[in-house]
Amino acid sequence: MGNGAAAGGGGGGAGLRAPAAAPSGDTLLASERISITFSCLISTALVISSVEEAEDILRCESCVELLFVRGAGNCHECDTLLRKSNFRVQLFEDPAIDKEVEIRKKVLKIYNKREDDFPSLSEYNDFLEEIEEIVYNLTNNVDLENTKKKMELYQKENKEVIQKNKIKLMREQEELEEALEAERQESERRRLLIQKEEQIQQILKRKNKQALLDDLEKSNLPASLLLAQHKDRSTQLEMQVEKPSQVRPVTFSTGIKMGQSISLAPIPKLEEALYTYQPLQVETYGPQVPELEMLGKLGYLNHVRAASPQDVAGGYTSSLACSRALQDAFSGLFWHPN
Known part of the structure; x- marks a missing residue:
């Protein structure tokens, strides 16, 4: 193994000497295989073969160039035909992923x-x-x-359906990219407008400041009056500065255009009989309790405490309490054991 370490010590298989004739994977010598294996272990740029072929093979870039110099070759472990174009950089630590x-x-x-x-x-x-x-x-x-x-x-x-969905996916991706690009352009436009507005405001402030100094130097009016006039003039100029127009968005953040009609497949309807309301029948085995509106006319509320405004706000009424008391009193009066 010492010879293999010496051969691979160049880093990533760079110290290996290729044979005179470009060998395939099944014609490599044992010492060359040991060197290649060792260089694969110390290499940081690992590549993995096609998942449809020999997924258990890990090689560095130099080993792939050496073994598959002709573009294709047999794996020296499982004798599977591998193509150089199918190798790719390994993304996950576990090649199974x-x-x-x-x-x-x-x-x-x-x-x-x-x-x-x-x-x-x-x-x-x-x-x-x-x-x-x-x-x-x-x-x-x-x-x-x-x-x-x-x-x-x-x-x-399902050839037609596959092609149709493929085109639909490509169209959706294009629309999403267009929406993202439009959003980027709109953000850039707003940034430039805000920057322009700030520059205009700075110029106006400098002009107003210089105008105030000139007025204080040349005018005979009191300083307080000049300051008040200058303040009013500054307010009017700030109102005249063009504000950036608010552009109404035409798309949602997901890229879907506002007002766009979405075609959805109709939900299959189940043919069933329509629901018919049946009034609740409660058997109390007693006399019928009068309606809430009739309790006061029949004198049932004469000895019931009137509801206060606080009680009414909480949902309490004298008629409701009296009706429940009558239900309890009448329930079971007509019942008799068989």
């Missing part, structure tokens, strides 16, 4: 339906579950053949 992220991007390019493409929320949730199952299978190498056939069949059957 890079693999899942890349697979999810490719799957979502095919399974790009949205909620408004489904008649019900349940079907849309089933569609999302199917996507997660496909991503899991491809990430963990579970039933790869059937999963890929399933994706190919779906792509063939």
Whole structure:
């Protein structure tokens, strides 16, 4: 291993000497493989191969240039054909996460339906579950053949929908970029207007100050009168300064244009019988309690305390309290055991 350390000590595989003929991964000598492995471990610029091929291979940039000088070559560990163009910089510490992220991007390019493409929320949730199952299978190498056939069949059957949603997504991204650019331009315009207004105010202040000094020097009027006139003149000039016009926004912060009609799929209506109100029937097994309006006429409120303004503000009325007392008194008078 000492020879390998010496060969890789140049940093990132820079000290390796390439063979006379550009070798493929399966023709490397054992000592060269050790040096390459060691240089990969000490390199800071790591790249990872395509997730669809040999996701367990980690190499530095120099090793990739050495092994795949012809653009393609076999992996010296699993003998999988790898393409140099499919290598990319590793983003996450765990290469499995890079693999899942890349697979999810490719799957979502095919399974790009949205909620408004489904008649019900349940079907849309089933569609999302199917996507997660496909991503899991491809990430963990579970039933790869059937999963890929399933994706190919779906792509063939939904070619038009996939293309339509792809165009829709591109259009939405363009509209969002235009909205962000318009917002940036509007912010810049407001900044320039405010800056211009501040400059004008500073110029006016200097002129007014100089005019006041000239008046105090040349005029015979009292200083208090000159100061009052100068103050009125300054107020009038400030009112004449052009204020930046407030431009009414035409889009929301999300990029959606105000007043834009949004086409939504109609919610399927369930044909059901209309609700019919049925009055509540309470069986008290006693005489019928008079209505609240009749309690006073029938003399039931003669011996009931009148409600004060504070009681009425809290919702208390004499008729309500009397009606509840009568319900308690009448309840069960007609009941008799069988």
